[in-house]
Amino acid sequence: MDQIGVVETQYLQFDGLRLESGGYLGPLIVAYETYGKFNDKKNNAVLVLHALSGDAHAAGLDENGRTGWWDGMIGPGKGIDTNKYFVICSNCLGGCKGTTGPTSINPDTGAAYGRSFPLITIGDMVNVQAMLVEKLGISKLHTVIGGSMGGMQALDWACRYSDKLESAVVIAATARLSPQGIAFNWVGRNAIRSDPVIPVNHSDSTTGDAKSGRGLAVARMIGHITYLSEETMQAKFGRKRTLRDMDGTTYSLGENEGLGGEFEIESYLQHKGSSFMERFDEDSYIIITKAIDYFDLVRQYGDMVSAFENITAKMFVISFTSDWLYPTSMSMAIVRALQAAKKHVSFVEVDLPYGHDSFLVPQGMPTLTRIVRGFLKGV
Amino acid sequence: MDQIGVVETQYLQFDGLRLESGGYLGPLIVAYETYGKFNDKKNNAVLVLHALSGDAHAAGLDENGRTGWWDGMIGPGKGIDTNKYFVICSNCLGGCKGTTGPTSINPDTGAAYGRSFPLITIGDMVNVQAMLVEKLGISKLHTVIGGSMGGMQALDWACRYSDKLESAVVIAATARLSPQGIAFNWVGRNAIRSDPVIPVNHSDSTTGDAKSGRGLAVARMIGHITYLSEETMQAKFGRKRTLRDMDGTTYSLGENEGLGGEFEIESYLQHKGSSFMERFDEDSYIIITKAIDYFDLVRQYGDMVSAFENITAKMFVISFTSDWLYPTSMSMAIVRALQAAKKHVSFVEVDLPYGHDSFLVPQGMPTLTRIVRGFLKGV
Numbered sequence: 001m002d003q004i005g006v007v008e009t010q011y012l013q014f015d016g017l018r019l020e021s022g023g024y025l026g027p028l029i030v031a032y033e034t035y036g037k038f039n040d041k042k043n044n045a046v047l048v049l050h051a052l053s054g055d056a057h058a059a060g061l062d063e064n065g066r067t068g069w070w071d072g073m074i075g076p077g078k079g080i081d082t083n084k085y086f087v088i089c090s091n092c093l094g095g096c097k098g099t100t101g102p103t104s105i106n107p108d109t110g111a112a113y114g115r116s117f118p119l120i121t122i123g124d125m126v127n128v129q130a131m132l133v134e135k136l137g138i139s140k141l142h143t144v145i146g147g148s149m150g151g152m153q154a155l156d157w158a159c160r161y162s163d164k165l166e167s168a169v170v171i172a173a174t175a176r177l178s179p180q181g182i183a184f185n186w187v188g189r190n191a192i193r194s195d196p197v198i199p200v201n202h203s204d205s206t207t208g209d210a211k212s213g214r215g216l217a218v219a220r221m222i223g224h225i226t227y228l229s230e231e232t233m234q235a236k237f238g239r240k241r242t243l244r245d246m247d248g249t250t251y252s253l254g255e256n257e258g259l260g261g262e263f264e265i266e267s268y269l270q271h272k273g274s275s276f277m278e279r280f281d282e283d284s285y286i287i288i289t290k291a292i293d294y295f296d297l298v299r300q301y302g303d304m305v306s307a308f309e310n311i312t313a314k315m316f317v318i319s320f321t322s323d324w325l326y327p328t329s330m331s332m333a334i335v336r337a338l339q340a341a342k343k344h345v346s347f348v349e350v351d352l353p354y355g356h357d358s359f360l361v362p363q364g365m366p367t368l369t370r371i372v373r374g375f376l377k378g379v
Numbered sequence: 380m381d382q383i384g385v386v387e388t389q390y391l392q393f394d395g396l397r398l399e400s401g402g403y404l405g406p407l408i409v410a411y412e413t414y415g416k417f418n419d420k421k422n423n424a425v426l427v428l429h430a431l432s433g434d435a436h437a438a439g440l441d442e443n444g445r446t447g448w449w450d451g452m453i454g455p456g457k458g459i460d461t462n463k464y465f466v467i468c469s470n471c472l473g474g475c476k477g478t479t480g481p482t483s484i485n486p487d488t489g490a491a492y493g494r495s496f497p498l499i500t501i502g503d504m505v506n507v508q509a510m511l512v513e514k515l516g517i518s519k520l521h522t523v524i525g526g527s528m529g530g531m532q533a534l535d536w537a538c539r540y541s542d543k544l545e546s547a548v549v550i551a552a553t554a555r556l557s558p559q560g561i562a563f564n565w566v567g568r569n570a571i572r573s574d575p576v577i578p579v580n581h582s583d584s585t586t587g588d589a590k591s592g593r594g595l596a597v598a599r600m601i602g603h604i605t606y607l608s609e610e611t612m613q614a615k616f617g618r619k620r621t622l623r624d625m626d627g628t629t630y631s632l633g634e635n636e637g638l639g640g641e642f643e644i645e646s647y648l649q650h651k652g653s654s655f656m657e658r659f660d661e662d663s664y665i666i667i668t669k670a671i672d673y674f675d676l677v678r679q680y681g682d683m684v685s686a687f688e689n690i691t692a693k694m695f696v697i698s699f700t701s702d703w704l705y706p707t708s709m710s711m712a713i714v715r716a717l718q719a720a721k722k723h724v725s726f727v728e729v730d731l732p733y734g735h736d737s738f739l740v741p742q743g744m745p746t747l748t749r750i751v752r753g754f755l756k757g758v
Contacts, residue, residue: 179612179644180604186645187600190652194593195574214573221566222601225559233558239675263672265558266565273569293642296618 002076004060007033007068009098014131017093020121027107030132031056031098032090035074036082043166045138046080046376047129048089049146049153052223052288053280055097058089072365079369080376085142092153093128094120094287102283103211114283122149122295126156130164140164143376147171147359148326149288152295155334158313159297167314167379169372171359172323174330175304175337176296181325184226185289188219192282212282217273219285224272229322229355237265304337311338315345316375318368320358346375381455383439386412386447388477393510396472399500406486409511410435410477411469414453415461422545424517425459425755426508427468428525428532431602431667432659434476437468451744458748459755464521471532472507473499473666481662482590493662501528501674505535509543519543522755526550526738527705528667531674534713537692538676546693546758548751550738551702553709554683554716555675560704563605564668567598571661591661596652598664603651608701608734616644683716690717694724695754697747699737725754 009031016026033056038044048058048070059074059082061067073079074087091099094117102117133141144157144165151173158168177185195215242264261267301307315338319331328349338345348371352358359368388410395405412435417423427437427449438453438461440446452458453466470478473496481496512520523536523544530552537547556564574594621643640646680686694717698710707728717724727750731737738747 176618178609179616179618179642180607180609182618182642183600183604183612183644183648186640186642186648187597187604190593190600190649191570191573191597194570194597214569218566218570218573218597221562221569225562225566228559230557230559233562237558239555239558239561239678261565263558263561263565265562269562269565270569299618 004035004068004071004075004082007035007057007060007062009033009056009062011098012132012135014135017124017128017131019118020123021119023118025100025118028093028100028128028131029098029104030090030100030128032088032132033057033059033068035059035087036085038086042086042138043140043142044085045133045136045141046085046087046143046145047133047141047157048074048080048087049129049144049150049157050089050092051146051148051150052285052292053220053276054092054150055095056089056091056099057097059087069360072362073369073372079365079372080145081373085376088133088136090129090132092125092149092288094125094284094291096281096284099128101281102287103281115286117283117287119294120287120291122152122156122291123160125291126153126160129153129157130161133164140166142379143167143169145169145171145372146173148173148356149292151326152292155297156295158311158315159301159307162310162312165313167316167375169316169318169375170331170334171318172320172326172331172356173334174326175307175334176298177293178330181226182293184222184325185293188222189286189289191215191218191222192285197282212277212280212285214277216280216282216285217277219282220276220280221269221273224269226325227355227357229324229353231322231353232355233265235353237263237268240264242267304333305341308338308341308343311341311343313344314379315343317345317347318359318371319347319349320354320356321349321351322353323356323358325356383414383447383450383454383461385442386414386436386439387442388412388435390477391511391514393514396503396507396510398497399502400498402497404479404497407472407479407507407510408477408483409469409479409507411467411511412436412438412447413468414438414466415464417465421465421517422519422521423464424512424515424520425464425466425522425524426512426520426536427453427459427466428508428523428529428536429468429471430525430527430529431664431671432599432655433471433529434474435468435470435478436476438466448739451741452748452751458744458751459524460752464755467512467515469508469511471504471528471667473504473663473670475660475663478507480660481666482660494665496662496666499666499670501531501535501670502539504670505532505539508532508536509540512543519545521758522546522548524548524550524751525552527552527735528671530705531671534676535674537690537694538680538686541689541691544692546695546754548695548697548754549710549713550697551699551705551710551735552713553705554686554713555677556672557709560605561672563601563704564672567601568665568668570594570597570601571664576661591656591659591664593656595659595661595664596656598661599655599659600648600652603648605704606734606736608703608732610701610732611734612644614732616642616647619643621646683712684719687717687720687722690720690722692723693758694722696724696726697738697750698726698728699733699735700728700730701732702735702737704735
């Protein structure tokens with residue numbers, strides 16, 4: 001089996017975009033990667049949609065040797081087989097990894113948008129992807145597929161561009177985030193706002209580099225707790241300590257508290273939070289979590305059955321037993337509404353213990369590969 | 380039915396306390412309130428143990444007219460009947476409401492302990508309570524009762540002072556916090572440390588007043604999400620907005636984002652976080668959550684059955700169906716170990732939808748009153 005080697009991110013520019021909120025955003029740059037080749041009819045394109053912290057680099061290696069976030073799923077002979085499909089992944093609107101977002105230069109000011117980047121919706125993200133897909137000469141996608149926020153986008157694609165896709169795979173997602181999910185995002189943004197990055201000097205705002213203070217680390221830690229199942233937490237971390245006790249019965253309290261945590265779970269979160277600070281922009285985090293909060297097909301269309309009225313795509317909905325952030329009940333609501341709207345829908349609740357992250361972790365790949373490969377074949 | 384009227388907090392001073400970590404803390408002040416009267420034999424004393432954010436003011440009105448945190452349970456004819464029992468509630472060691480804690484003056488420096496207050500355990504809190512109980516002339520308590528961290532203390536009392544209590548009521552608690560619980564506390568402390576209070580001037584550290592930056596508000600918001608059940612979130616808040624749309628189909632994005640939240644759940648959390656900042660000290664929050672994290676009867680005694688070996692008290696364990704922070708499984712583990720140790724134990728899983736907060740909210744009082752009153756009678 002060949003591997004996808006080093007992949008270079010590509011960029012396309014557009015004049016701009018009319019946002020759902022009414023404003024206009026331009027110019028518009030879209031960063032994207034592709035894997036595999038078109039067939040003769042150009043009807044083998046699979047659009048991969050990333051989640052909150054993802055980017056265009058879904059598979060293969062980037063110039064720094066970093067593996068794509070879904071390399072386990074995308075490649076020769078893998079679940080999304082690049083020997084068969086032309087696979088596209090773009091950085092979402094509002095992101096900080098090449099597509100226009102808060103780190104991009106605002107042409108009106110000559111400085112990065114930063115906190116003044118306009119609020120956007122999942123629909124805006126999808127509209128940008130549609131512009132990219134059209135520019136690539138694709139009249140109808142074979143599949144759109146994504147998990148979490150990527151699943152929201154896939155669902156929106158099916159409703160919004162009903163004649164431009166054959167199928168959609170909606171993984172660990174929802175037609176609208178729960179109040180608990182809204183609450184966690186709110187706290188994350190509060191953490192960011194109460195501890196933002198302090199620019200060293202004013203010119204920092206023109207560099208366009210991802211910037212964040214410790215507040216983003218806190219927000220990311222909260223996110224990670226919600227992605228993990230209780231089962232995984234117990235199995236992987238339990239109440240294990242980072243330092244070994246001297247005699248097993250007494251212990252020096254607080255020895256590692258300031259240095260990264262006395263418990264293994266604390267050390268894990270500390271590491272995840274700190275590394276995220278290095279690679280993500282806090283304003284992007286705000287913009288993207290707001291878009292996630294806003295997404296509401298019920299509000300947008302009146303009810304879910306109406307939302308799904310115009311869908312022509314074959315739908316595949318996947319949930320995980322251990323996902324408590326986007327629980328199976330949310331996927332079931334989508335499935336029931338699709339059935340009521342008499343649409344073509346398959347559904348699987350996958351019994352994996354890795355929580356909301358089940359669609360991303362290596363241990364989940366064998367099962368997910370089998371399921372996705374099977375569906376794609378049947379399209 | 381009479382009411383408890385205005386209650387004055389009382390204070391006792393002790394030389395000091397040898398901490399479980401080995402250090403010595405002195406002098407030691409304990410703030411407490413009492414309701415009801417002793418009987419002739421002085422064997423009708425009920426010790427109430429508060430949770431993370433509680434204080435000595437459990438019932439009646441304080442000088443500012445504020446109602447006690449468990450006024451629904453404690454009073455004439457109530458679940459803990461002050462016509463029958465002499466009820467005591469003290470502020471826990473490490474608290475910021477009168478008992479020695481981070482806001483207390485360190486006699487060595489003349490300034491508040493602040494961040495240098497020593498790390499303490501649930502055991503230290505219980506030892507201080509035992510000193511108070513002895514000073515009040517009580518040789519054997521009728522009951523110790525508490526929820527959440529208060530339940531941990533009640534459990535510790537039964538193990539540690541086995542001959543000094545007739546019974547213990549352990550509500551919504553655990554013999555050791557889950558890794559998920561540790562994780563949430565860790566994130567809360569990180570939020571505090573990354574956005575601490577900025578003292579206006581150095582003398583602020585001598586005032587002894589509760590102080591906190593916005594990090595504590597973030598920590599408290601996280602706490603509140605964990606106390607609420609998904610059901611309560613949906614029923615009470617759903618995806619309701621704080622502002623009404625002009626026409627119901629489109630909306631001005633972000634109108635209220637900076638002012639306190641676009642969604643009702645955000646507005647609720649904002650209010651809870653801000654008001655907590657006004658009344659709680661961030662160093663106390665750190666100290667108390669660390670004590671909660673450390674509490675581990677399995678680690679301390681080798682296993683739970685050994686932990687419960689010396690218990691003579693009648694035990695009553697209560698959990699709530701909708702509590703996902705201290706779920707029923709944790710109470711069941713306590714119950715099974717008590718049974719294996721051949722101890723006297725009753726258990727009830729109460730079907731209330733209010734999450735971990737079920738033992739505190741007014742709507743839970745009728746059920747909890749009936750249950751607790753019945754148990755106390757049988758002691």
